[in-house]
Amino acid sequence: MSDDHTVQVSGDASTHTYDEGCAERKLTLKDLDAEKITWCPGCGNFGIFIAIKKAILNLGIDPSQFYFVYGIGCHGHMVNFLDVNGFEGLHGRAVPVAVGAKLANSRLKTIVITGDGDCLGEGLNHFVTAARGNQDITVVIHDNQVYGLTTGQTSPTSDKGFKSKSTPQGVIERPVNPLALALTSGATFVSAGFAGDIRQLQTLFEQALTHTGFSLLNVYQPCHTYNKVNTYDWFRDRVYKLDESTHDSSDFHNAVKLAYDPEKLATGVLFQAEHPSYEQDAKLTESIVGKGPNKEALGRLLENFK
């Protein structure tokens, strides 16, 4: 440990320091592994998982400063695989749990790992409300266009006409567009990545985490087992990277246009804006964790019940 209490953390390619004030330790990708992974071979979840672990090491932030909240689904099984503080609650309720955790302990980097079904079906209202509030959380949607864990029903992002065991004649509704929904709900960082491009995903995750306010990383993710249409090849034919030197991420209307491109899937940061987060606007940026109860205020409250 050096004089200024910095601790060496080594990623697989580089070394970083962070302020922890405890014994020296070196972290590697393996240190972030918990239980044996049970996702199907070829699942897009692997790419997202590796990108997130690499980002944690690369950012050089003590893993104890992250708080992951998981939805219910194959994606949510990451709670068992990533050895970082986490909580898995009710289906569709990951976003409000994360919002509550962030309000209670504003120091935490609070991340939601959710699915297209969890976030945009069961949890849709929470997603919109948190984006409207510009709550300071990062939402990663594992968008495999199917309900994976329950063995392949249609999800809110399944394309019109998609045939599954729940829609044998094809989906009638048109899909929810997560990017456009986030943009029009007030999200201040809206990005998209592809589970087959770990390097770009890592960068996007790091950018989303360092943004103040509501950030979305929507990941185009093949489900090798239950979605035989939106495969790695299908995505590779459609995804392209936004050119950072020419793309103006402050142009809201252009971002909406990109989100609705019927042919191609833009990846990168579609939109980013600086606005006060909910916590900043409501002056709730001081963590209440570790403070203990305000006995005076509590006493006044209890007086009302005498």
Ligand SMILES: Cc1ncc(C[n+]2csc(CCOP(=O)(O)OP(=O)(O)O)c2C)c(N)n1
């Ligand atoms: C209230 C409730 N409704 C339904 C279920 C059943 N269920 C579990 S996972 C799931 C689908 C998850 O789909 P998605 O969020 O896309 O995750 P994936 O498995 O594709 O990663 C459903 C419907 C549940 N557990 N709880």
Ligand SMILES: [Mg+2]
């Ligand atoms: Mg899904």
